[in-house]
Amino acid sequence: MTPRQRSELYRVGVGLAALATFAATAPRLRGERPDWWLVAALAVAGILALEFPLHVNISEKVSVATAVFFAAVLLLPVWQAAALVGLLQSIDICVAAFRKVRATRERPPLRAVASSIVFNGGQAYLSTLAAASLLSTAGVSARAGLTGPGDAVVLVGSAGTMYLANLLFVAVAIAIGTSRSPLPLFFNTQKLVYVQFAALYLVGTAAAFAAVRYTWLPLLAIVPAVLVYHSLRQRVEMGRDAMRAMERMAEEVDRRDPYTYNHSQRVAIYTHAIARKLGFGSVDVELLELAAKVHDIGKIRVPDSVLLKPAKLTPEERRIMETHPRLGFDILRPFSEYAKVLDLVLSHHERYDGKGYPNGTVGRRLLLIAQVIPVADSLDAMTSARAYRGARTWESALEELRRGAGTQWNPQVVEAALAALGQTEREPVRQASAIPVLA
Numbered sequence: 001m002t003p004r005q006r007s008e009l010y011r012v013g014v015g016l017a018a019l020a021t022f023a024a025t026a027p028r029l030r031g032e033r034p035d036w037w038l039v040a041a042l043a044v045a046g047i048l049a050l051e052f053p054l055h056v057n058i059s060e061k062v063s064v065a066t067a068v069f070f071a072a073v074l075l076l077p078v079w080q081a082a083a084l085v086g087l088l089q090s091i092d093i094c095v096a097a098f099r100k101v102r103a104t105r106e107r108p109p110l111r112a113v114a115s116s117i118v119f120n121g122g123q124a125y126l127s128t129l130a131a132a133s134l135l136s137t138a139g140v141s142a143r144a145g146l147t148g149p150g151d152a153v154v155l156v157g158s159a160g161t162m163y164l165a166n167l168l169f170v171a172v173a174i175a176i177g178t179s180r181s182p183l184p185l186f187f188n189t190q191k192l193v194y195v196q197f198a199a200l201y202l203v204g205t206a207a208a209f210a211a212v213r214y215t216w217l218p219l220l221a222i223v224p225a226v227l228v229y230h231s232l233r234q235r236v237e238m239g240r241d242a243m244r245a246m247e248r249m250a251e252e253v254d255r256r257d258p259y260t261y262n263h264s265q266r267v268a269i270y271t272h273a274i275a276r277k278l279g280f281g282s283v284d285v286e287l288l289e290l291a292a293k294v295h296d297i298g299k300i301r302v303p304d305s306v307l308l309k310p311a312k313l314t315p316e317e318r319r320i321m322e323t324h325p326r327l328g329f330d331i332l333r334p335f336s337e338y339a340k341v342l343d344l345v346l347s348h349h350e351r352y353d354g355k356g357y358p359n360g361t362v363g364r365r366l367l368l369i370a371q372v373i374p375v376a377d378s379l380d381a382m383t384s385a386r387a388y389r390g391a392r393t394w395e396s397a398l399e400e401l402r403r404g405a406g407t408q409w410n411p412q413v414v415e416a417a418l419a420a421l422g423q424t425e426r427e428p429v430r431q432a433s434a435i436p437v438l439a
Contacts (some may be wrong), residue, residue, distance in 0.1 A: 015118030086125030131162035199425035270376035291344035298328030
């Protein structure tokens, strides 16, 4: 079973657990007479708030609906709050899928959409249920008010439970799908947004206590929540701006050597084509493209006497050159939210037979996604001239990929590269040139 299949199985399992819990407690839900005006106000506020999603990194996003969801925890009975939040989260996925279909005019992957609906609705339901149960057990609610410091501690604990449970469900799903530990993902995400999330929970708390008197007030909670959203967006954009600066630095590495000018851009194009042929999702394709653009950034710390030497390198100079994947990893390390990009940069010179560098990792032990850039990188290197050798023809380079499948490169990736790029007409790169366009 592949990591992606295990992740999908986990996601469906979470959704089924939530559905089973909902079915088992349905009699209790029916026995609680709802305040329809309050439920309607929270539903409308939640739907409006879900219009402000924000991608924290390349694969995770958050929403200001957190404020509304926590207000529901404080205002509604346990089972009503969980059901409402789970339903709203599921509706949001349906709306997002509909918008994507309308924009692309492509048939949606129904299995993936269904899995996303079940998982996101399920994890929201279970996270809300845990937070609401803690409040209910302690007898704390917005209607009852806070009677002392103990109630305030329980309220903070409920907010923390909801936040951490939600984050953990998502981190485990991503970790299983990428064969990584969930703890780094968990801590890296919360490190980025915990201040803004704390503010959203405060907004939800204030709205809930005020709604005891004014039922419609949760609608107004959108205003301060959106202000928090803009603060969070600014924080995230700062990280993205820094990553874009890294991309520009990587371009400057290419410019240092006229023989490799635009190398990283071409590698990104080939990587995109190969990843699509392998059937990777849009998130993984985007991640691979980003990693391809910065894969050689470590060369910025390689001396010109080595990087620009107009002859073959000596064994000592080659050892210096072979440090550039780890140097690139160190340069990008501050961008912890792009941890997977760091892994791809570090492994882009590893070989399928374990004779690569810097770690000599056997390719069979690497994720398939980590074996794409080595093929794209080698293809461009072979078809680009050096001071000490000419460039191979496109056909000759593809034939070399065939010969190296199973030793230097992953056979599955080579097969995808041949299928995706085999018909591409491309002249060998002898000097700085425009980025080629794939057929």
